[in-house]
Amino acid sequence: MSAAVDWLRTSTPGLLLLCGLSIAVLLVAIIKVKLEPFIALLLTGLGLALAAGLPVNKIVGTAIKAGDSLLETGFGGILGHIAVIIGLGTVLGAILERSGGADVLTSKLLNVFGQKGAPIAMGLLGLIFGIPVFFDIGIFVLAPLIYVAAKRGGRSLVLYAMPMLAGLSMTHAFLPPHPGPVALGGLLEVSLGWLILMGFVCGIPGFIAAGLVWGTYIGKRVIVEVPEEFLVRKDAEGEGPGTATDPGATRTIAKAPPSVGLIGAIIAIPLVLILGATFGTQLLDKSSKLLQVLTFLGTPAVALLIAVLIAFYVLGIRRGSSVQELSALTAESLRPVGMLLLVVGAGAFFGKVISATGIGTALANTMSAAGLPVIVLAYIISCGLRIAQGSATVAIVTTGGIVAPLVAGHGYSQMSIALIAMAVAAGSIILSHVNDGGFWIIAKYFNLTVKQTLQTWTVLETVLSVVSFAVAAVLFAIVS
Numbered sequence: 001m002s003a004a005v006d007w008l009r010t011s012t013p014g015l016l017l018l019c020g021l022s023i024a025v026l027l028v029a030i031i032k033v034k035l036e037p038f039i040a041l042l043l044t045g046l047g048l049a050l051a052a053g054l055p056v057n058k059i060v061g062t063a064i065k066a067g068d069s070l071l072e073t074g075f076g077g078i079l080g081h082i083a084v085i086i087g088l089g090t091v092l093g094a095i096l097e098r099s100g101g102a103d104v105l106t107s108k109l110l111n112v113f114g115q116k117g118a119p120i121a122m123g124l125l126g127l128i129f130g131i132p133v134f135f136d137i138g139i140f141v142l143a144p145l146i147y148v149a150a151k152r153g154g155r156s157l158v159l160y161a162m163p164m165l166a167g168l169s170m171t172h173a174f175l176p177p178h179p180g181p182v183a184l185g186g187l188l189e190v191s192l193g194w195l196i197l198m199g200f201v202c203g204i205p206g207f208i209a210a211g212l213v214w215g216t217y218i219g220k221r222v223i224v225e226v227p228e229e230f231l232v233r234k235d236a237e238g239e240g241p242g243t244a245t246d247p248g249a250t251r252t253i254a255k256a257p258p259s260v261g262l263i264g265a266i267i268a269i270p271l272v273l274i275l276g277a278t279f280g281t282q283l284l285d286k287s288s289k290l291l292q293v294l295t296f297l298g299t300p301a302v303a304l305l306i307a308v309l310i311a312f313y314v315l316g317i318r319r320g321s322s323v324q325e326l327s328a329l330t331a332e333s334l335r336p337v338g339m340l341l342l343v344v345g346a347g348a349f350f351g352k353v354i355s356a357t358g359i360g361t362a363l364a365n366t367m368s369a370a371g372l373p374v375i376v377l378a379y380i381i382s383c384g385l386r387i388a389q390g391s392a393t394v395a396i397v398t399t400g401g402i403v404a405p406l407v408a409g410h411g412y413s414q415m416s417i418a419l420i421a422m423a424v425a426a427g428s429i430i431l432s433h434v435n436d437g438g439f440w441i442i443a444k445y446f447n448l449t450v451k452q453t454l455q456t457w458t459v460l461e462t463v464l465s466v467v468s469f470a471v472a473a474v475l476f477a478i479v480s
Contacts, residue, residue, distance in 0.1 A: 009053045015362040019354060022048040023385070023398070026350075030389045031435065037394050038339065041346035045074070045353045052357035059353075070356055074349030078397075082182045083341055085192075087334060088304035089177030092266075092311055093133035094333035095326070097141050099315040101263040102129055106145045108260040115153050119163045119219065122146060123211045126167025131267050135172040136441055139165070143445045151226045158456050159219025161446045166211025166460055173392065173425045174199035174468070177270070177304060180396040180428060183344050184421040187351060187400035188407055192300045193278025194418035196271060201475070202422045206468035210460045218456050224447050258315055266311050273303035344397050351401010359402075374410075375423045375476045378403045379469050382427025390435035395428040416480045422472040430465035432458050 008014035022044055029040035049059045049070065061069035096102075105128060109121035125145070130138050142164055150160045172178045176185065176192045181199060185192050277298020284291040296302060316326045381402055385395035403424065407417055432439050433454065443453040 005053075008051070009357075012362040015052075015357065015359045018048065018052060018357070019359045019362075019402070022051075022354075026398070027385075027388045030391075030394070036339075037389075037391060038342040038346045041343065041350050041394070041398075045346065045350040046071075048350070048357065049353045052353075052359075054353070054356055058356070070352045071349060074352035075345040077352075078183060078186045078348035079341060079345045082179065082186055082344060084301040085177050085182050085304060086179055086341065087337060088301065088308050089132060090134065090333050090337055091330050092177075092270075092304060092308050093137065094329055095308070095311045095315055096129075096132055096263060096266065097137065098329060099263075099311075099319075100257040101315075102141050102145060104257045104260050104263055105129060106142075106149070110149065118149050118153050119159050119216060120212060122149060122160045123163030123167050123207070123215070126164035126211070127171060127207060128167075128264070128267065130168040130171035131175060131271070132177070133168075134178070135168050135438065138168040138172075139441055139445055142168075146446075147226050156219050156222060157224040157226050157446055158222045158448075158452075159216065161442075162215030162219055162456060162460055163211040165442065165457065166207050166215060166464060169429060169461060169464060170203040170207040170211075170468075173429045173464075174203040174422060176274075176300065179340055179344060179393055180425055181421065182300075183348070183393075183397050184400050184424060187348060187397070187404050188417050188421055189404075190414055190417040190421060191278055191281075193274050193298070194414045195421060196274060197278070198415065198418040198422050198472070198475075199425075202419070202426070202468045202471045205471050206426070206464040206466075209467040210464035214460055214463050218459070222452055222456055224452065227447055258319075262314060266307055266315070269307040269310065270300070270303040273298045273306065274300055340393065343391075343393055347394060347397025348401060350398060351404060354401055355405045359405075373473075373476070374403065374406050375420050375473055377406070378420050379423040379427045379473075382424045383430045383465070384427075386428050387431050387433075388435075390433075390437070390439075392428040396424055399424045399427065412480065416476060419472045419476040419479070423469055423476075426465045426469040426472065429461050432461040 008018055025047065026040055026044040029035040029044065030037055033040075035043075046059065054070070058070060060071050102125070105125055106121075109124055110118060113121040125142060126138065129142065133141065143161075146157070146160045146164055150157045153160070173180060174195075176182050176195055176199075181195050182192065184190070185195055275298070277294045280288075280291050280294035280298070284294075297306070312326050317323070378399060382395050382399040385398055386392060389395070400421075403420065407420060412420070434440075434450070439453060439457065442448065442457050443450065448456065
């Protein structure tokens with residue numbers, strides 16, 4: 001018995017077996033037992049640490065001091081990096097939504113592209129509005145606008161919905177301030193500036209292939225009409241977005257809609273500031289005062305705070321909202337963030353345990369012997385976790401924790417690490433099916449049967465995943 005335990009804790013095959021068993025237990029707990037992912041990740045991490053023979057004081061600390069324990073450093077390390085960013089990003093998205101920004105962008109894009117180009121307009125709407133808004137919130141806000149466009153165009157709802165969903169999914173998976181990319185930034189120690197750059201470089205081709213090419217193809221073959229109950233008569237000119245009881249009905253904080261230029265500028269502010277700091281680090285002398293200014297303003301938390309304050313003023317106070325109303329909006333928007341942060345923190349703890357057990361080193365040795373590039377391994381693990389349990393966030397944080405030891409100390413450039421992060425993100429969205437909550441939201445909001453959702457949305461996510469990973473892998477082979 002003792003020999004078997006030693007084999008599990010010290011040999012490469014034993015450590016890999018421990019890792020595989022812990023992931024299997026995690027999946028069973030989430031899928032079969034229906035345990036909340038936060039609890040499942042926490043229990044599995046503690047169980048793995050004990051099974052691997054880690055000292056108790058290293059796992060949880062002592063009764064007097066626990067600050068150096070895996071439990072606290074695992075949670076605290078990642079949450080210290082992402083909590084402020086995700087919180088501010090959520091608030092920014094909420095005020096952009098309530099200001100009527102989605103309506104403004106939709107009208108502008110439809111005017112530019114016309115009815116024939118409406119699917120492209122819907123794709124760009126999802127792409128632009130998806131940067132500051134979480135995926136499911138984006139669906140709730142934009143779905144009524146898709147209904148109107150499909151009704152007026154007289155074509156299948158699928159033709160208009162798929163490009164928009166591709167835009168939302170791409171930004172959610174690949175771009176900060178969304179939870180997955182931000183978590184990867186902390187786990188893999190790569191700057192958000194590089195993640196933004198590589199997110200666009202890898203994600204845009206996937207968006208074009210999945211949203212525009214596949215969306216147009218399948219939209220002409222899966223015919224879904226817009227039910228009348230999805231629409232409500234707004235005025236004498238035509239249908240308005242959403243019904244009175246539809247959770248996707250657009251709510252605004254002011255009557256007069258903002259300009260499309262203003263909405264675009266507010267969305268661009270944090271991206272430009274973060275990228276300014278990234279490029280400044282590469283181009284300017286370390287002692288430069290300009291670099292210090294760019295670094296301060298381009299710190300993601302500061303950049304988002306600036307954008308939020310500007311949005312509060314120009315979209316709220318200047319247009320008649322009180323500070324109390326903006327405070328209420330902030331509180332409301334932040335309520336769903338708590339569980340998300342706990343899942344990310346628990347996933348980071350699980351990854352910290354994997355690193356402390358030596359499993360990461362064993363995995364690196366096995367990978368090197370097999371000749372498997374780290375970017376391919378990252379994608380495969382992320383795909384497996386996504387398909388098995390459905391949550392993109394769980395897939396990302398778990399894979400990030402497994403892959404982090406393989407990346408550390410290998411001399412990869414920030415660009416190369418960002419490409420590995422893109423591979424993890426791409427794997428986390430593949431093959432959305434019935435164990436994914438987003439699958440059912442899309443089926444409900446776009447009047448799709450299960451078969452139709454599999455034909456349209458599931459394939460779209462897979463195309464987006466594979467194409468984006470292919471771009472990341474090719475670039476990684478070139479620069480690494």
